[in-house]
Amino acid sequence: MKTEQARPSAALGLGELLRPVRPRLGTAIGLQAVAAVVAVVPFAAVAELARVLLAVGPVDRGRTWTVAAIAAGALVVWLLLTTVAAALAHHADLDFQLSVRRRLIDRLGRVPLGWFTDRGAGGVGKAVQHDVDAMHHLVAHSLLNLTASAVTPLATLVYLFWVDWRMALVLLIPIVIGVALFIRMMVRLDAGTAAYDEAQQRIVSSVIEFVEGIAVVKMFGQAKRAHRRYTQAADDFATFFIAWISRGYRATAASALVLSPITVLLTVLAGGTALVSAGHLDALDLLPFAIVGLGLAAPLQALDYHGHDMELAGAAAKRVGALLAAPELAVPAEPRQPDSGEGIRVEFSGVGFAYDADRPVLSDIDLVLESGTVTALVGTSGSGKTTLAKLLPRFFDPTAGTVAIGGVDLRDVAPDQLYRLVSFVLQDVQLLNASVRDNIRLADPGADEETVRRAARAAAIDERISSLPRGYDSVVGRDVRFSGGEAQRLSIARAILADTPIVVLDEATAHADPESEAKVQDALSELAAGRTVLVIAHRLASVVGVDRIVVLEHGRMVEQGTHEELLAAGGRYAQMWRLQEQAGLGDDADDRDTHTELGAAKEGR
Known part of the structure; x- marks a missing residue:
């Protein structure tokens, strides 16, 4: 193709x-x-x-x-x-x-x-x-x-x-001197620009260091010491800046003085008097220089x-x-249509990705997402989970291998067709400065009111929207500001309205407050039902019931299987599970009730 x-x-x-x-x-x-x-x-x-x-x-x-x-x-x-x-x-x-x-x-x-x-x-x-x-x-x-x-x-x-011409040359004396001083000033300032940028960067870095570290230094009683480092950096910057600007101001002041109307007029009168006295200039010919010449410098x-x-x-x-x-x-010159058949299968074949030659992120990824299954990506920070998930909605193209939907390479699918197949819910939700209705309707601008409300009800956000004075006409950022969990539910409502067969989830409860987390999870369960889902999981307890868990380490797949199979294997997943249990993020009773919705959605299909 x-x-x-x-x-x-x-x-x-x-x-x-x-x-x-x-x-x-x-x-x-x-x-x-x-x-x-x-x-x-x-x-x-x-x-x-x-x-x-x-x-x-x-x-x-x-x-x-x-x-x-x-x-x-x-x-x-x-x-x-x-x-x-x-x-x-x-x-x-x-x-x-x-x-x-x-x-x-x-x-x-x-x-x-x-x-x-x-x-x-x-x-x-x-x-x-x-x-x-x-x-x-x-x-x-x-x-x-x-x-x-x-x-x-x-x-x-x-x-x-x-x-x-002689009087014109006399008039040029202050003009030439003033322009020369100005050029000299510009050269000096330009020579110090790099040093100024470096000094400014140092003061900014010291401010950030001081502000970000204030809690730590106060805890250990080192606030005065940290403050002294900050004030010293500020004093050094002030000393440099004053010296640098002073040189420029002195040159600027000298140039402005030489080019001032008073200086030009004195030069004209002095030179004109000498030429008139010597008989080289008629007194009336001095008038144009006194009238027109004064405006030459401005x-x-x-x-x-x-x-x-x-x-x-x-x-x-x-x-x-x-x-x-x-x-x-x-963009494909001749777009192809993925074969839906009885469902759409997603396949990663020999996938590798690097932001540049020196930054490989993924290597040799072979993974199949069967139609209607839920697959979770787990691993430590920087293992490549998010990058791998973002290859599916084509945030990036792989630098090696292929990602295919229904047997068709994503690069051969027209972008508008791709986003009718794949939707995503990310951690950081972006809401537009528009009505709540239009924010939900981004997935389907032609959706009618009842369809929008149905999606909002499925995402457990309809009640919150209806309680607003202007309801669905409320403008985000002006009439209402949603919490992290509420914003996530709006994002889920978009995805439900899009009704795509494939969904990518990036730990959608990461920014939800505890009170709304259960509602977000209920919305995710509704979204996942009957769809092929690829989810990035940071808390392992949230995906214990999914069809398959894939463990990534340094951009490679090191394990895959169900929760029980991976625990029994005693490998990297089992080690991560024990660590999260020790940290209080493991599979205790409450956590199990709250975080197995994706598995429940699978079982309810």
Whole structure:
């Protein structure tokens, strides 16, 4: 069977992300550049108007009105150009955000479910929301502002060099010195960035160590010692940070002082006086430099701010681009339908799995789940139980061997068809910020009210939902917050509504409070009845009545059989059973009554 493997994609940069809106954005930048040139005209017109009015002899009224008209016209043109440029940029930004978010959602909808296990929802949410917002400011504002900040000084200098090149060179003295100081400051700060990151990591680590270990150090009377280590780390960070920032602030202050209007005006007056006295400059020609030249430094100082926006947007684009390059789940070119026959059989054949070449997790797994049976995976932490179970709903694909349902490799089954065959209930339940009804109906969006309620009743959660003021219309997180056990029962209701023939359970009672644990177990018994079940068990007493128990050790199957057979064998399972009995988790009378529901479900079929 030919399967269409997803090709790894290179992470996209900012330029590639902007490709769909590049023509409009380029047009907006071009209009903004023209507007930046036009913006100099009114100021130059004021200087020229002053020269006309202060000239010796009668005032040339025609020339006066012409200059005034040019200034007014330039203002109108500038307003029109900037308005159109801003409108184009914002329009491009809206399409850009829509395009990126759609691409993100589309991509994330096609990656393996296991991809999300190594990434918190916060990181994905940050990329979809905050990182796209960071690029929004760049597209809608910063690029235009950066263009204006770069073009306006250039246009001003061209005009001033046309008036008098010698005076323009005098004006450049504080500009060049200020820019050089600014560049020096940036180089110094960049050189210390790595050290700053390391210092920040040390203080964060010390805070975490102090907070997480406070109970232990207080127990042994070492709170003062631990606090001293924390305060020392904080003091070291503060000393480094103050010294690092002080160097930057001194350079920043010096640059701002040199580029300030007062410094520029003093330079213009001093240089102009010398040139006028020497007869190299007409006194009226000094006016453009005093009027226009003062505004030359401000756009240059703004370049840093807009450059910082570019840096933030570039970093955000890298994170978004990395998500857009996430590996997709392989999709079969010609999907096959598993043979249900009298039931669906699951078979693991020579299965191996490794997250990378140096991290093998599973090796040589040969396991058959007969239709309608309950199989439990047990073993110590890190033995590979969860990884093996997650291969069945295709959170990952095995790196060796095959996992087949009804004789068909999972990689040859269409994803939508697979999730009509397999459902799962995990330890950590994720509830959406939506109504309780919609949370249950995720398994079947078209389910009617009675079907949803029937599933909730089977999961022993209907009574709790009905007691809410808004009942099934209650919004999770706003109208109601469910306990761990209640959330598990909602998750079980989803699985019951999905009505798949195969169910994967990951110790669904792990986060349930004692009061609701029995209800969760009753719901699990209802869910397991008549289905092929693969359950991850941490408490052995919870699976004593299942059809088969498989013991994993270091990613390999070391034992399998019923509870009685494994105890009689006296191997690894028997040793684990004795340890749990000693820890109070064994098969005492109450525990037996509470934790054999899956076995009871099997017997009741």
